[in-house]
Amino acid sequence: MGRNRSFDETQVLESAMHAFRRHGYAGISIKQLEEATGLSSGSLYNAYGDKEGLFRAAMAFYVDGYVAGRIEAHAGPVATLEDLEQLFLTLFREPMTDGNGCLVVNSTMEFGTQGSPAEEAMARSFDLVTAGIHGVLRREIEPERSAAEADKLLLLYHGILVFSRAGRFDEGFEDAVRSQFDILRQSRDRFRSRQQTTQKEE
Amino acid sequence: MGRNRSFDETQVLESAMHAFRRHGYAGISIKQLEEATGLSSGSLYNAYGDKEGLFRAAMAFYVDGYVAGRIEAHAGPVATLEDLEQLFLTLFREPMTDGNGCLVVNSTMEFGTQGSPAEEAMARSFDLVTAGIHGVLRREIEPERSAAEADKLLLLYHGILVFSRAGRFDEGFEDAVRSQFDILRQSRDRFRSRQQTTQKEE
DNA sequence: GTAATTTTAGAATGTGTATTTTAAAATGAG
DNA sequence: CTCATTTTAAAATACACATTCTAAAATTAC
Numbered sequence: 001m002g003r004n005r006s007f008d009e010t011q012v013l014e015s016a017m018h019a020f021r022r023h024g025y026a027g028i029s030i031k032q033l034e035e036a037t038g039l040s041s042g043s044l045y046n047a048y049g050d051k052e053g054l055f056r057a058a059m060a061f062y063v064d065g066y067v068a069g070r071i072e073a074h075a076g077p078v079a080t081l082e083d084l085e086q087l088f089l090t091l092f093r094e095p096m097t098d099g100n101g102c103l104v105v106n107s108t109m110e111f112g113t114q115g116s117p118a119e120e121a122m123a124r125s126f127d128l129v130t131a132g133i134h135g136v137l138r139r140e141i142e143p144e145r146s147a148a149e150a151d152k153l154l155l156l157y158h159g160i161l162v163f164s165r166a167g168r169f170d171e172g173f174e175d176a177v178r179s180q181f182d183i184l185r186q187s188r189d190r191f192r193s194r195q196q197t198t199q200k201e202e
Numbered sequence: 203m204g205r206n207r208s209f210d211e212t213q214v215l216e217s218a219m220h221a222f223r224r225h226g227y228a229g230i231s232i233k234q235l236e237e238a239t240g241l242s243s244g245s246l247y248n249a250y251g252d253k254e255g256l257f258r259a260a261m262a263f264y265v266d267g268y269v270a271g272r273i274e275a276h277a278g279p280v281a282t283l284e285d286l287e288q289l290f291l292t293l294f295r296e297p298m299t300d301g302n303g304c305l306v307v308n309s310t311m312e313f314g315t316q317g318s319p320a321e322e323a324m325a326r327s328f329d330l331v332t333a334g335i336h337g338v339l340r341r342e343i344e345p346e347r348s349a350a351e352a353d354k355l356l357l358l359y360h361g362i363l364v365f366s367r368a369g370r371f372d373e374g375f376e377d378a379v380r381s382q383f384d385i386l387r388q389s390r391d392r393f394r395s396r397q398q399t400t401q402k403e404e
Numbered sequence: 405g406t407a408a409t410t411t412t413a414g415a416a417t418g419t420g421t422a423t424t425t426t427a428a429a430a431t432g433a434g
Numbered sequence: 435c436t437c438a439t440t441t442t443a444a445a446a447t448a449c450a451c452a453t454t455c456t457a458a459a460a461t462t463a464c
Contacts, residue, residue, distance in 0.1 A: 003410055003461035024312055026228035030452060040413050041453080047411090051452065099315045105364060109311035110226055113301045113369030126370060151378035155361030162307060162360040167315030168328060176353035205431035205440055232422060242443050243423080249441090253422065 005047070010061075012037045012047075017058040021100040024110050025055055025117070052117045059121035062103045067125045075132030081188060084136045084153070085181040091160050092174050101165030105158060130154060141184060142191045149184060156180065207249070212263075214239045214249075219260040223302040226312050227257055227319070254319045261323035264305045269327045277334030283390060286338045286355070287383040293362045294376050303367030307360060332356060343386060344393045351386060358382065 019028055019036035030041050030051060037044065048054040074087035090096060100106075104125040107118040116122070137150040156177070163169060221230055221238040232243050232253060239246065250256040276289035292298060302308075306327040309320040318324070339352040358379070365371060 003412090003459085005411070006460085007411095022314070024226070024228060026226060027312065029450075031450085042413055042455095043411070045453070101311065101314065106311050108364065108368045109303065109308050110229065112224070112303065112367050122368070126368065145381070147374055148378045148381040151372065151374045152358065152382060155358045155365070155375065155378065156354065157361065158364040159357030159359065159361035162310065162364060163357070165314050166310045166324070166328065170353065172349055172353045173357065176350045176357065179347070179350040180354060205429090205442095207441070208430085209441095231420075233420085244425095244443055245441070247423070 007037075007039055007043070009047075012039060013058055013061040016054055017062050017103060018100065020055060020058050021103045021106060024106060025051075026110065055117055056121070059103060059107065059118050063121045063125045063128075067104065067128055071128045071132040075129075075136055077135065079132075079136050081136065081140050081181060081184055084133065085177070087132075088153075088157060088160070088177045088181075089174065091157075091164060092169070096164060097169070099165065099167050102161045105161045106165065129157065133157070137184075140191075141187045142194075145187065149187070153180070209239075209241060209245070211249075214241060215260055215263040218256055219264050219305060220302065222257060222260050223264075223305045223308060226308060227253075228312065257319055258323070261305060261309065261320050265323045265327045265330075269306065269330055273330045273334040277331075277338055279337065281334070281338050283338065283342050283383060283386055286335065287379070289334075290355075290359060290362070290379045290383075291376065293359075293366060294371070298366060299371070301367065301369050304363045307363045308367065331359065335359070339386075342393075343389045344396075347389065351389070355382070 015037045016033060019033060022028075023032065030044070033044065033051075033054065034041055039047075044054060048057055070087060070090070074083045074090075076083075096102075104118075104122055107116070108122055110116075111118055133153050134147065134150040137146045137153070140146075141149060160173060160177075163173065217239045218235060221235060224230075225234065232246070235246065235253075235256065236243055241249075246256060250259055272289060272292070276285045276292075278285075298304075306320075306324055309318070310324055312318075313320055335355050336349065336352040339348045339355070342348075343351060362375060362379075365375065
């Protein structure tokens with residue numbers, strides 16, 4: 001059954017992913033992808049079919065490895081406001097500060113709605129983040145305000161990714177995040193004491 | 203002194219701007235730009251030098267006409283929280299809902315930090331929006347919280363532009379915006395009554 | 405060890421790209 | 435009216451691009 005692949009697939013996808021993150025899909029050539037991955041175009045085409053196939057693979061790699069992992073760690077089924085706050089604060093630390101932004105959001109902005117090679121990965125990633133944030137708030141604050149507050153955080157999160165890519169990292173943004181989570185914690189405290197009061201009455 | 207230009211420059215820039223908005227810079231070809239603008243490549247090159255020149259012109263056109271106009275109208279030197287809220291709510295109405303997003307933010311995500319042909323226009327646009335939002339909040343709410351709340355709104359605003367381009371317009375986002383402005387209005391009320399109290403004491 | 409099969413690198417291919425050139429048509433200035 | 439200059443459209447150019455082909459090297463299964 002012929003020889004085995006001699007390159008490290010993970011390493012190739014990692015390199016390709018960073019290259020796409022930096023230059024976008026239309027903005028990078030096969031030649032640049034050869035340089036980035038260390039593979040010849042022959043091998044790339046053999047392994048991934050075409051440029052779009054490599055892009056899809058890099059997207060899936062990114063969503064599985066980076067997005068899903070971060071959401072599990074900071075916005076999983078038992079995550080608290082404090083965990084979620086950490087999710088936001090990691091956006092201000094390595095490796096998110098290299099100025100190349102998030103592959104999913106970059107690709108979203110490049111392709112828009114109309115049939116993009118990134119469509120499924122994009123949808124999956126947005127669903128993960130949305131569900132994670134909404135889940136935490138549903139557990140932590142009063143139900144009437146939870147959806148609106150979750151949406152605010154969702155928008156805040158993606159706003160940060162825009163400024164990250166723009167290289168415009170005001171120090172204030174971190175304060176803005178902390179201040180918003182402080183407000184949510186106050187909300188949680190009120191919610192909890194009200195719950196206790198209700199319990200006593202029963 | 204030779205003949206005059208026979209095309210409507212405004213109309214050409216408007217078409218080019220929408221084409222760039224839709225396809226990005228790297229994603230659109232001169233041929234497509236000929237179709238979009240109705241001009242032959244000869245005329246385009248004569249008028250704008252090259253593809254990058256046309257892009258710069260389209261960017262400047264967009265920032266001058268759209269961004270600056272909207273900021274003046276809703277976040278000028280005498281704008282209130284209500285005016286600013288309108289700025290946000292217009293993002294949910296025509297013509298911002300065509301799924302092509304904002305040329306400035308799209309281009310930011312395409313090029314990132316490193317020397318982009320959109321650099322000056324991008325910087326000007328971000329400065330306009332930032333200054334407008336911070337200006338309103340500085341006037342309307344208590345100084346200690348004004349910067350953080352302005353940054354929150356700034357991030358919220360750009361988050362909306364991401365979801366707009368993604369074609370993922372949850373109805374909840376509009377509620378999220380309104381709820382945030384309701385909170386800011388409460389903040390303004392407290393700030394004003396405190397100011398009155400202080401005045402009486404003097 | 406042999407045969408089948410895959411990977412691999414690099415050359416080859418054809419298409420699409422941005423851009424320049426060409427020459428004719430248009431039109432403003434004197 | 436005439437001349438100078440510009441716009442314009444279309445053909446021409448040169449290059450970069452994604453992709454395919456080729457043949458050799460590698461390596462697994464038997």
